[in-house]
Each structure stands twice: as C-alpha cells, then as structure tokens.
Amino acid sequence: MKTVLSLKNVKKSIKGKPIIKGLSFDVHEGEVFGFLGPNGAGKTTTIRMIVGLMKISEGDIVICGKSIAKDFAGAVGKIGAIVENPEMYKFLTGYQNLLQYARMHKGIQKEKIIEVVELVGLSDKIHDKVHTYSLGMRQRLGLAQSLLHDPKLLILDEPTNGLDPAGIREIRGHLRKLAREQGMSVIVSSHLLSEMELMCDRIAIIQNGELIDVQNINDFVHQDKVSSYVFETGNLGGKEQWLRDKWDAKILDDGFSVDIAREQVPVILRSLIEYDIEIFGIGTANKTLEERFLEVTAN
C-alpha cells in the first residue's frame, strides 16, 4: 500500500506553549482517514501544518514523498483542502471564485471547472454571487475548489458542517467514490462521530495534542470481546440480586441489560429458564463510535 501522507514526530509550540506533542501516523492511498478528537485537541492545528499554513516546530510532514518544509510547492500541489470554514470572496460569483484558484494551478481547463461544479451539485447557482449562498452551498463550493487540480490527498476540516442530511449523505458518497475510483486519500475531521463511522476506513484519535490511537473503524467499534446485551423478560421473580451480584446487570423495566462475552449468553439463558423466568427477546446493543470515543477520551 502506498503511503500518501506521513507525519513524523510532528510537534508544534505556539509562544512556547506545546500544542502538538509529537504526532506520527501514515495515511495510505485510497483510504478515508478520520481525524477525531475533542474541541481544542489540535486537529485544525495539525491540518494547518500539513497544508503549510503553519510552520512545523519539530519533525517532518511528507506528502507523496515530498517534505512540506523543504519542497512546499511540490508537496502542497498534491493537496486539496478546506481548513475550517470554506471562506470565499463574497463579492465574486462561485464560478469566479473557482477561476481564482484554477489560475493558481497548472493546466486546469474550463471543462474541469464545470465537471467539478456538477459533481458537487452547484450548477444552478454557480454564476450567483457567493454572498447569496447558504452555508451548505459554500461548503459545496469549498469542496469544488479543493478538487480542481485532482489532488492525491484531500483534507477536509469538518466538511459536513452546515449540510442537511441529504447533503451529508451525498458528500459521503462523493468522498467514498473519489477514494475508491481515483485512489484519492481523504482526511476528514468531524465532530459528527456517527458520520465518521459511515465514512472512514481508519481513524486517529488525538487529545491534548497527542495521538491516542489509530485503528480500523470496525476494530475500534467492536474491539471488545464484551458487548452489551438487553434481555427482555417477564417478572424477574426475585432474581434481581443474583443478576446484579453475579453478572453486574442493570435492571430495566421489562428486563435487564448486561455486558458479557458472546459465549456467556447461553449460560445466562439456561439459568433464566431454570428459574422459570419468561424470555421475550435478546438484543445486542453495539457500542457506537460515539460511546467508544467518549470512553477513550474520558481519562
């Protein structure tokens, strides 16, 4: 697997205060990589260093084999990005905005601009002034801008911010398609964790400027052997204490929930039948990314 982006022990201090404390990870070709962390974790700061808006205090960032510090133009030419909000020239039309950026890369034809505008679904409004755009439309224009030069690496800081559910779904589809069909690598930072779950192949969790973990999304959500099971039962007939003591169960109105390994489900079932307790159903409650995230970043 080809590595498109590589962070090597990247540190950043602002006014003597360490903000990023040694990040290292790789992003591979064609993967959608999630960048997760609570407010102030340093996601935007890291992205600013990757695109060269901020100098790296220590360490190195390499994009397609080119160091952003040593070969700025070579490295940044492979990147398309939106950093925080997609701010555009409000007094220009969407099309004129795109022309601005098209002129700054080599060999972008009119057809390419039109193609990108169609892709993000902005064809109707592209010749309107940007100050008439809604946030979602600006978000789309921002995405169009980042795709003009067919970047190898697409970096989107909270791309779904301001989009309606249909829009989010659409963008998600685009990103997956770009990654799969064009082998583009995509880095997404987002607060909508459920979004990440649907969009990303791998995620990195950072907190206080430190990398906590990089994992495949499925491993991350399902990594524990133990899952949560909800038992829907009739009257527990005085066995509540036994459930609490032995299984650490939580008693609910119409049953109980319990965190156990898969193999233990039949064990409990057998006991319940033995105790003559009615069982109406059993369901698993998989932890969502959100719960996992809160768990990991809690300490």
Add this chain to the structure above:
Amino acid sequence: MMNLIINECAKLFRRPGTIVMLAIIAVLAAGLGGYFKYDEVKHPSQENVHWKKDLQTELKEDRETMASFGKSNQNMKKFYERQIAIKEYRISNDMAPEAEQNVWTFVRDTKGLISIVGVFTIIVAAGMVSSEFSWGTIKLLLIRPTSRVKILLSKYLTLLLFSLMLLSLLFTVSALAGLIFFGLPESSVPHLAFTNGEVVERSIFLQLIGEYLLSSIGMLMLATMAFMISTVFRNSSLAVGISLFLLLMGDMVTKIFAGSFTWAKYVLFANTDLSVYFDGVPLVEGMTFSFSVIMLVVYFLIFQLLAFGVFSKRDVAA
C-alpha cells in the same frame, strides 16, 4: 505571475468601491475644469500688456532680497537665482507669462488632485493583505503551489498598476476637460526649467507627465508603507490611519523641523519631492539628487523587507 496579477485585478475591480474611486477621480478632474471655466467667464482675465515692466519691478525686488538674505541662506540664494534667471529669459525672449488658462495650465492645476489619488492608493494598499485575513480567504490562497513571496509581489505590482491607472485617468480626463473648456494655447508654450545655472525650454507635455510622476513619489512611498503596515499588523485601519496622517501632515512637519535641524534631511518627506532638483531648491542645504534617491531606496527597501519577511514567515491562524 501573470495569472496571479490577473487574480488580484479581478478581486480589485469587481468590488464596487474601486469603481467609485475611479469615478470620483474622473468627476473631480472634469468638475474642476467646469468650475474654472465658470470662474473665467465671470471674471475674464485681462491680457497684461505691461508684463515686461511688471517683471522688471519684480526682478529688482528679487535682486534686493537676494542681496540681503542670500549670504546667510544658501537655499534662498538659489531660489532667487532661479527666479531671476527665468524672468530675464522671458524678457529677452519675449515670452509673456501665461495669463489665460489653456489645456496645459489646467493639467498642471489638477496635479493637486494627486493627493486624492494618494488617498485611494493608500486605502487599496492597506486592504490588499489584511482583507484576505479578515475574509478568511488567506487560507485558500496560501495552500497553492506558489511561494508566498510571489503572492505578495503580485499584490504589490497590482497596487502599482492601480495607482498608475488612477494617475493616467486623472491626466487624461484633465487633458480632455482642459481641451474642451480652454483649448490649446495660441502659440506653443514651452516649459522653462532652470538647471545647472541655465534656463532651458522643455516640451510642456513631457514636462507635465514628468511632473505627475515626480509628484507621485511621495504618495507611492506612503502607499508602500501602508502595504507594509497592513501586511505586518493585518490591520487596515491602522495602515490607513498612519499613512493618511503622514500624507496630509508629513510635508508640513518636516518643513518645520528642516528649519532648525539638519537631520531632517533623513526624514522620508524631505526626499519625496525630487522636482526641487530640477526646478527649485532642496529643503536642507547640501542635499543632492543622488542623496534623496538613495534615501528613497533605503526607505523602500526597509518597507519591503519588513512586509515580505513577515508575510513569508507568518503562521496563518486566521
């Protein structure tokens, strides 16, 4: 580079404010022509048939003043030398001072409007970098495969283009209004310049273009300063405030200091009016053309080094 300049021009000229500036310059120049014409019709100027006699009296006074002040003040002496030489030249060559307005005298009058051009150039200069920061567009601008130096340079060159455009607009509209309102002079009138102790005749058209450019040096230096301040502090009001204040007051304050302190010659404004070396006397004795040019270059380099140094190093966290 060309593309970057096209980008900057697009951003500049697609804003209504810029168009308003162009319109104001044109309207002011044309309006001034109309006003002067109105004034001329109301109080028609008489052709002075006794101009030679008047000049003779003036010459006598000039000589006396020069005799009494000239010894103590070298600059005064030079000033009167020039006055006397030109007046004598007029008498001996039978060239009456222009009494009636014509297109050229009018174009020279509107030279005063260059300070308005200066105000507009400074306002634009102060916004070029700082507004990219306040709009947040700087983030999308700086993540392109183009060095920051090139981006800033394209902005500065666009500023120069804009200023030159305002100047040519002022010149052209003035010339047109002058032609319409006052017409060409009856006989061609050359410009009389005094250099190296001699009076020489110059083409008035070229002379006026030269005068416009020379008069613009001051405002261009201040625009460069505004550009620098706005780049370093990302604050356009600060840049506009300081630069406009200096544009309006700089000359006067420097002149006050120049009376008592010779170090005033190192002040920017003592050196911005290069025309004194062609047609007048410098502010402080002993100043030469090359001294002033060197001072201007030094100031220019300081402004640009600060602007480019800070811009290319800065962490963009806007």
